Amino acid sequence: MKNKDYNNFGSNLDKPGGVSLIANADIAIIGGGVVGCAVARRMALEGARIVLIEKASDILDGASKGNSAILHTGFDAPVGSLEQKCVNRGYEEYLKIHKSFNLPILKTGALVTAWSEEQENKFEDILKKGHDNDIKNLKLLSKTQILSIEPDLAKSVRSAISVPGEYVIDPWSSPLAYLRQAVDNGGQALFNAEVTGGEFDGNTWLLTTRKGQVRARYVINCAGLYGDIVDHNVLGGCEFTIKPRKGQFVVFDKAAGKLLSSVILPVPTERTKGIVLFPTIFGNIVVGPTAEEQESRNNACVDKEILISLTRQAIEKLPALANIQVTATYAGIRPATEEKHYRVIQDSDRNWITLGGIRSTGLTGALGLAAHVHDLLSDQGADFKALDNPSIHPVPNLAEHLPRDYKTRGYGEIVCHCEMVSQREILSAMEGPVPAGNLGGLKRRTRATMGRCQGFYCSARLAELTQGKFTNPLGIGDIDD
Amino acid sequence: MTNALKYNRCDVAIIGAGPAGLAAAATLKKQGIEHVLVLDRESEAGGIPRHCGHPPFGIIEYARLMTGPSYAKRLVASAQKAGVDIALKTSVTKLGFGGILTIATPKGMGELKAKRVLLATGVRETPRSARLVSGDRMLGISTTGALQSMVYLKNLIPFRYPLVVGTQIVSFSALLTCKKAGIKPVAMIEEKSSPTISWPLHHASSLFGVPLFLNTRITNIIGKDRVEMVQVLDGKKNTREIVCDGVLFTGQFTPESTLARMSHLDLDYGTGSPVIDGFGRCSDPSYWAAGNLLQPVNIAFNCWREGRRTAGRIAQDLKGSLPLSIK
Secondary structure, three states, rough: OOHHHHHHHEEEOOOOOHEEEEEEEEEOOOOOOOHHHHHHHHHHHHHOOEEEEEEOOOOOOOHHOOOOOOOOOOOOOOOOOHHHHHHHHHHHHHHOOOOOOOOEEEEEEEEEEOHHHHEEEEEEEHHHHHHHHHOOOOOEEEEEHHHOOOOOOOOOOOEEEEEEEOEEEEHHHHHHHHHHHHHHHEEEEEEOOEEEEEEEEEOOOOEEOOOOOEEEEEEEOOHHHHHHHHHHHHOOOOHHHHHHEEEEEEEHHHHHHHHOOOOEEOOOOOOOOOEEEEEEEEOOOEEEOOOEEOOOOOOEEEOHHHHHHHHHHHHHOOOHHHOOOOEEEEEEEEOOOOOOOOOEEEEHHHOEEEEOOOOOOOOOOHHHHHHHHHHHHHHHHOOOOOOOOOOOOOOOOOOOOOOHHHHHHOOOEEEEEEEEEEHHHHHOOOOOOOOOOOOOHHHHHHOOOOOOOOOOOOOOHHHHHHHHHOOOOOOOOOOOO | OOOOOHHHEEEEEEEEHEEEEHHHHHHHHHOOOOOEEEOOOOOOOOOHHHHHOOEEEEEOOOOOOOOOHHHHHHHHHHHOOOOOOEEEEOOEEEEEEHHHHEEEOOOOOEEEEEEEEOOOOEEEEEEOOHOOOOOOOOOOEHHHHHHHHHHHHHEEEEEOOOOOOOOOOOHHHHHHHHHHHOOOOOOOOOOOOOOOOOOOHHHHHHHHHHOOOOOOOOEEEEEEOEEEEEEEEEOOOOOEEOOOOOHHHHOOOOOOOOOHHHHOOEEEOOOOOEEEOOOOOOOOOOEOOOOHHHHOOHHHHHHHHHHHHHHHHHHHHHHHOOOOOOO
16 A cells, blocks of 8 residues: 555665755655645556645645635636646546545535626627537526525526536645645655755756755646746746736625525636635635736735725625625635646656646646646656555545534534634644644634634634644743743 | 533523623522523633633622632632533534524533523624735734733733734723733724723823824735734825734624524624514524623623623513513
8 A cells, every 4th residue: 555665765865965865756746735736646646656845834825725615617618728628627536536535515506697788698608618618517597597596696687507517615625635645645745845946867856945855757846826936946947927816805704604505606707707706615605706916926915995895796796795794804816827728838858847827727627637747747658557555534524514523522622613623623633644734724624713703712722722833823922931 | 510411401591601691690590490501612611701811800799809810700609609500611503493402512412402591602802804904814913802812811922012903991901911911012003083982092102101093094914924014004194014013903892693693583783683672582582692792892790780680581581470572
């Protein structure tokens, strides 16, 4: 089941130039976003020794931490594009594997809703595109049909295309499960290890990271918002430039959960999928994202005026939201490029593949991209022997519609009351092969402090439980300091 | 402490072991109600006063000047002396029709049928997110409640020189807590043109050495892992940068009415509290409400007094001597 000799490889590594070699693998994956985690899993299953290199102290620190959590069918993807293929492949694989990982799916379906005649006029194109993308079950719905499915939707809705296959998933547990499987099957994950350079000797890469050197035959650059920078620093150039695009979201209280069962998609424009109103797997209703070009790759600040405008737009479509409190606000940054499509670039001479420009469909497309990477590597002669019986580890369920940890006795105590997070869940998220590396990671693994009080009741207990675990702790010191 | 799973039924179940809930429980016992069970999700009874480590508490209730924690202890002792059962680490997850509660405890889940249920779940402050405040999200952003529980219950501090937002009574309490913990707020800001309460905050700057800026609101919170700086806009449209390592949002209390909100009970969407009649009875007459859940925010004494008053009504109701309604 495991690569036994690999687990002990660290003992006899050489240390060139006084910089220690911290990993020796077949494939180095740069970036611990959803794409990197999916590639790590795929290649570990294919029998490669993988090492995932992440510059932050936990996975999902960039674009992957703020998305819409929708499992896309790809009905509206550009016909025949790599994106469409990867989304399609990723979608199929997710449906196949999710149960074995205990990953939840909320079978919401989506409604592409038209609120004006102009929007309705685009339906024909959308239906045709869906058909060309082999999504056969799209259906045109009348106003009456829409309101029978979603009685709380504003009566100004005109018509909609039903996309029954669009689902909602847990955007953070999924990549965690992928990486966990890669590590369980002999892989390695390095954190706080930003890649700063590298040398290729015609056969093998020697990458320099902040933590030490990594040797690997192949490198897959999944660095997302920093993909072009990594290519520049290591290869000396990059075909694309990342154009960060911020998306702000407003999360409504779980009391809103009963108001909406489908994902409400707008009629998309050329540039973006537009502002979506959707249920989350955790029981909330979310509105977003905006699409704001910006220079910064990491400044995910929210803006009061825009949050107010998003809230207003949500209430226009779902009037009862006016009575619901806001639980959280957040912003994600998509790694857009000058062009709309996925930017997958293979440099066969240097054993290097860059996966860039993966935006809103990345959560679904990741598994497909990972399979695509395997194809590309096989094409250039990489030969691994797939594991016969890979180990698989289920992740804790955080979905509201499925039994949570507190329903099983022996959980210690509830720490976060709004999200019903138990002490047992928090302690276990800080252990294991891919433990939470920072508070954000702990929140994504457990939902602690993600609820309506945002830490009013639980941050003291959480500070106590996490004391000494993270570089940036909740409590910065004792009173007597 | 009591294991709530031991019971399938009780006369009155009280959700929340704060001043209102505990005062009501003791009163019900004194009125001859046999089995009064207080359920609290925390590991300790007493509610918010547990982490208000400063006076004034208890002046009227116990005829002495007390700190929050000793007041909380006294409330618990009085209730227990009266014969009240208190079940801790017990979360009510659902309010069912006619007083059927679903509860979760570390020993398992269960159902409890109470003849009457009193909701005394209190209040909390509105966090940064629900205030739709601009800026990035990082460590060091807190509320008074979170700060006080860190300081008084865990002896920890989340920041050393925060910006304080708000000028309500609780903001004064926040300044006291900071002083005790050796935290030095860099400034206090208020969106309005005068402090919400004129005394003592009008003198906050001289009392605590904390400058007070009125007509001022946050336009950006900046920092990488922790808060590093806050941008504020004053009434004259001047942007000012305030270097700090935290932002403390005080006040803007909102009822902790989640259970009612997620249930069949009618809710007043304006206040966020359950709708009650003149006695404190909810739209399902098995359910009652008292304390800060109904009127954010009141001092502990008022919650205590209201708990006692509502308990009297519940006792009357159980004995069949309460008029139908005075709604």
